[in-house]
Amino acid sequence: MDKIKNKIIIITFLVFIFGLSLVNVITEDREISESENRPLQQLPSFSFERLISGKYTQQFDQYMMDQFVLKDAWVGLKSDVERLFFQKKENNGVYFAEDYLLEMFTEAGPYYEKNLEAINAFHEKMPNILATAILVPTAVKIYEEKLPLFAPVYDQNEMLEVAQTELTIDFVNPYTVLNQHKNEYIYYKTDHHWTTLGAYYVYQQLMSDWDMTPYLNYNIETVSTEFYGTYYSKANNYHLSPDEIDVYYPQDETSFTITWDDQTEALEGLYNEDYLSKKDKYSMFINGNHPLTIVKSSVKNGEKLIIFKDSYAHNFVPFLAMNFEEIHLIDLRYFNLNPYDYIREQEIERVLFLYNLSSFGSDSTINKLKVLN
Template structure:
């Protein structure tokens, strides 16, 4: 009798899942897994004969399974509480946060220092460097990078580069739970510290906006019980009126583009995401020019710094060689200030810099 009940439940469940799969519209992307999902394969004779159609059909069925995220969540809860699995794909869960576990690469540190010093020789301007701590720095009892070694290596930056420490202006709550990045709306102390050292006027009048849900890069690598983040960002009239020219796409962008929230990586709302070269124009300031060398962390703090300049050139050396910039219509001459702002994640994985 008991077996009959279980069998009936399984049959009903299978039928319901199948019906939902037919009735529901296919999703193009998975926000939680940060990837494109398989779409229905085209049926043709060749694919049936070689068997690839059925393989593609299996992949499509799995990707478009109704309540897929619910099953991922159940798996995460089971792994955490029943199997006591805390680490997966280099991602560790603790206290409601996901952390990335990576070893320190001394070779990468040396490469980074040499790269910055090499570029620095091309400019004569007030030059600054900001190291952005990773969120692991603020959590106890987890595997961390060798921060003392990193700081010792950074002492080898050229002497004219003024280093700005921001570690005291941050804490764990200033980072996303499911992502490696810091939270735009929590960066007032950091921004004011940088502006103070650079001799810039502080700005404090902003409106906060919020987008939900945000599933970060770490969430896609570990099935967990951690809840979705929300993206909160600060804006004002000056930021909204800035013009952002994207050299790669040959078009103007918004500083914050909420349409990009629906991309695979919702963090793309900040300065159009992974982009080699941008030029920000702020007509509220008559002059002053800043050149910023940055990684993805810089995308969410640069808007605040741009309030103090007429022009900001934003360069991401992961996607363009410095030597190749001369082939683009970019004026790198006569900057007032140069800022290198890099996260520990890139400093420790700097071979991605061209």
């Protein structure tokens, strides 16, 4: 009887293994992982030279991992087992925090002080520019009480206090405003960005700081109820509800155009709705990341603004576009020209540095402002 059971187990195991292998062979390779938002390794071309160098085996190993059938389901199952049976409270640096996914934030970052110095260097080189910095706390600071018990977390308020003390330009601290509205939908629950509502509150704070009148008359439209963000992809917790994306449309008739990079392409309006059918839905705001993005509006007041930024600026810009005729956004991670020359050529007189604290502490490219002239 035991022999029969053992045979059944062995046969079942072999059928499973060979069946899975067969499915892997006949299943068409995927080019992009929607859940990870990245291109997948394709079958590498073989040559003896590449085999000897190790490049072929390295790429083939990555190909097998990327193209493994039902990979996302297996990864999700692994995460479920770890949470249910081992009480695991985090995965890939993301905490399971009640109804939110929150990043592990345990240090200011190796470039935090250096980037404050880079901004001060910018101010020394362009003292006549009206310069302001906004460093936005991430959701883990606003919702610390949701973290698992004893989860280590660095106090982002200390970072904001250091910026307030050390920066020689105007500094807008958004913590108080965001914390006042923490019971509202100001951060996505599955993504690392703030929502348009969070950006809207800080926009009003910035306009007050600049002694400008904020534009307040918007029609709010929910354009997606199926947004799963970067934390969702990292945590592999597939039981969370998706986020919503809201867009604020001005009630007054205003037109916008966006150009980027070499300016051979243009987008009418502030949103590329093609992204709403993709995983990376947040890129609908001003068409996502580019080295240089230029937003022009029909607000004919001659006002120009340049923003050094990360992607937190993307859903912030549509509000600023109601106050500026032109907004030039530079992402120093990809921008390889001299930003000082660009500012002089464009005759821009106001600059905004807009980053979240996590990226500001880890971005080495902001140092370009210190090195260049």
